[in-house]
Amino acid sequence: MKTDAKDAVHLARLLRLDEITSVVIPSVEQEAARDLVRAREDCRGDLMRARHRLSKLLLRQGIVYSGGAAWTDAHDRWLRRQHFDPPTAQLAFESDHDTVLAITARRDRLDAAITALAADSEFTPVVQRLGCLRGIGTLTGFALAVEIGDWHRFTGNSIGAFVGLVPSEQSSGASGALGPITKTGNTHVRRLLIEAAWHHRAPYRPGKTMRDRWELAPPAARARGDAGNRRLHARWVAFNLRRKRTVIANVAVARELAGWCWSLAIMD
Missing domain, CATH: 1.10.287 (Helix Hairpins)
Structure with a gap:
């Protein structure tokens, strides 16, 4: 609790302007x-x-x-x-x-x-839905579920920035330049997404393991996961045609994979 009068007045003004973001305590x-x-x-x-x-x-x-x-x-x-x-x-x-x-x-x-x-x-439904994507098994899905916690505080675009998978930027006036990824946020989540992104490089052919995981998820999640798997592999193909370095392409796929994970996690 704030005891300083000026800080208390400042917080009250921010609260009135709806400038304070509420958080969920685990x-x-x-x-x-x-x-x-x-x-x-x-x-x-x-x-x-x-x-x-x-x-x-x-x-x-x-x-x-x-x-x-x-x-x-x-x-x-x-x-x-x-x-x-x-x-x-x-x-x-x-x-x-x-x-x-x-x-x-x-x-x-x-x-x-x-x-x-x-x-x-309580994490079982989220883990089962995340398992519809390639590269996300039980251990990876559970780790993503518990580390992210409340998925509803993000959007498909902002979750990539939360885990540090977006390019850094240096700008001055009208000029700007993009650099390496920021690597901010949860290091564990970022590593899991980058490792899972490598699985989408191979041609997409759902096997027994993937179909067994699909059986645990609702039909909407299965359809969403199938669309995400096809999309992410297509991104790999496009990067290969452009002769992008594999490590750079994989980070880009991991950033998009974070958005697909978010869409499955918030699905009711």
């Missing part, structure tokens, strides 16, 4: 869900760093895995077969490998908790 349950999502985000970063440490330790020993994709079951079996002659090197390897296994188990527990909460909570 509930205890919403804050708890947000903390759970951010704990999973921290776990993702920890796992990435632990994997890098382990792979660089092997690389210093001249050991490189060539049996396919890394961090799969086959790769884990290959790691368990590695042994080093110096006991100190073996101890260092086992320490880094145990760290990777422990963080992976922690990530799996968080994923299971988020999946259960996304299936039966």
